[in-house]
Every structure is written in C-alpha cells, then in structure tokens.
Amino acid sequence: MKKKKNGAMHTILGNKIDYDTYKTSKQVTKVMYEKNLTKFNFLEDNRDIIEAKVDSLVESIRRKGQLIPIIVNENFDVIEGQHRVKACEKLGLPVSYVISIGATSKDIADINNSQSGWKSKDYLKHFSHKNHSNYAEYRKMKDFFEEYKLPFTVGISLLSQYAAMNGLAKDRGPMPAFRDGSFKIHDLEKANETASRLIKLKSFVPNLVKIVKFSIAFIKISGLENFDLKTCYAQLEKNSNKFDKCLNQEDWNEAMVRAYNFSLVTKATKGKKASKRISIRKEGF
Secondary structure, X not given: OOOOOOOOEEEEOOEEXXXXXXXXXXXXXXXXXXXXXXXXXXXXXXXXXXXXXHHHHXXXXXXXXXXXXXXXXOOOEEEEOHHHHHHHHHHOOOEEEEEOOOOOHHHHHHHHHOOOOOOHHHHHHHHOOOOOOXXXXXXXXXXXXXXHOOOHHHHHHHHHOHHHHHOOOOOOOOHHHHHHOOOOOOOHHHHHXXXXXXHHHOOOOHHHHXXXXXXXXXXXXXXXXXXXXXXXHHHHHHOHHHHOOOOOHHHHHHHHHXXXXXXXXXXXXOOEOOOOOOOHHHHOO
C-alpha cells in the first residue's frame, strides 16, 4: 500500500492543516468560554486600554453579545481582544475565546497592522518593550516625541531624515518599517537640532507651526545651500501671508522659499548684512 504524500500545509491558529486533504471545511479549534476572567493575562507591550472603547463595546455586547472571540495562546496571554475582556468584565459575562498555539506578544502588532485599530503611539509603545530586538531604537523615539511634542508625521520624518531627502513622496516612506518593528533612526543629533529649531519657530509663526506640511517644508529648506536660521526666522515672521493659498506639500515647499527670499537684502548696506537667496530648483526637490 502506497503511503499518502502530504499535501500543501497551512497554519491556522497554530495548527498545521493539510488543505489538499480537506477540500471543504474542517474544525481546527473550538470556541470556548471562560467565567474566571482573572485567568487572562494582559501583556505589557500591548497597547494601553482605552476606556471609551471599552464603554462602546459594553453597549455592543449588551445588545448583541460577544460576536467575535478573543485570541489567546496556550498560557492564556491575550494576543487580540483585550478591550472585549474588559467589556465583559464590566457586564459580568464570560468571555469567548480561541487558542492560537505558540502565539506570542510579537504577533500582536502583525494582527493589528491588518486592522485599523492601532495608532502610531500604540506601535511605539509595543516595540519599546524589551521583548523586541529593536526596542532600544523605539525607546529613543519615545523619548524624542515626549521631549518635543511634535506631530507624529513631523517627528518620524526628522528621525528618518525622510522629508529632508524626499519630501512627502507618494510612497509610504518610513511607516512600513515603523509598523513592523524594524525602524532605524537615521541621525538623532540632526533630528534633535531641527526639532529644537521648530520649537523656537513657534514664537515667530505660532499658527503655522501647527500645520504638518509647513513643518515638513521647513525641514526641507533648512538643508539647502545658503540657508541661514536667523534670516529664516525673520523672513517667515514678516512674510507669513505667503502661505495663505497652500494646498499640497509642493505648494508649501515653494511658499517657504518665497517667504524666505521675499525682499531679501542681497547686497550689504550700512547697518545691514547681505543674505543669500535659497533655491529649491538648484537642489532638485
């Protein structure tokens, strides 16, 4: 009797399934219920519990029950669904769950990356935990954001030097690496220097600094030939109206150059030092 060859294997919830053998369907695991909710372990590198989300789930579960089981591993570590556990706890209800054998905290981001639930701060918290091989980079990022309080897009552009080198291009830039835990800081000293300049810029154009595209444009021009920081501060304060009709990033980049160059003294006169114009054409961005 010939031994049957193994078909194509696929892993579902930690179970190896020969899906050539099962053409239609097969029960892989059971949905189980647990009344003792202290049995579930919340992992430190999961995102923080958001009470508003728990309250929303409380109302949903009260009306329709728990429609989607949570995912735990064989140690009852919650891999996905911690907000559902908290909602059921508030309602005094058991939690339905499935076990994914071998799942770890490192799978949390992968699961949530395919959903819309996680925000940038959640990934930052997750990968800052010592469970992850690249945690030191993420802890530096965390410290950077806590110090400068910059919008996330601006901060990650500085840390990756993406805006300085590419502007906000149509590709996703540093975000895929950030979300999969492999992000590397390009030049922390340079990022700190530019972030400090942006913070100081608030005293000259407080309303404009709040706009991400303005900050990205400032990052861009600060690397141009002939750029002078004191000149930039003075010119932006005088010519802030140059940004009134900006829509896309290219508009903001060009307006930043116009504001910098407008009525600039290019020849030294008595009491006035000469300044040099900057050009985005020459730099090719």
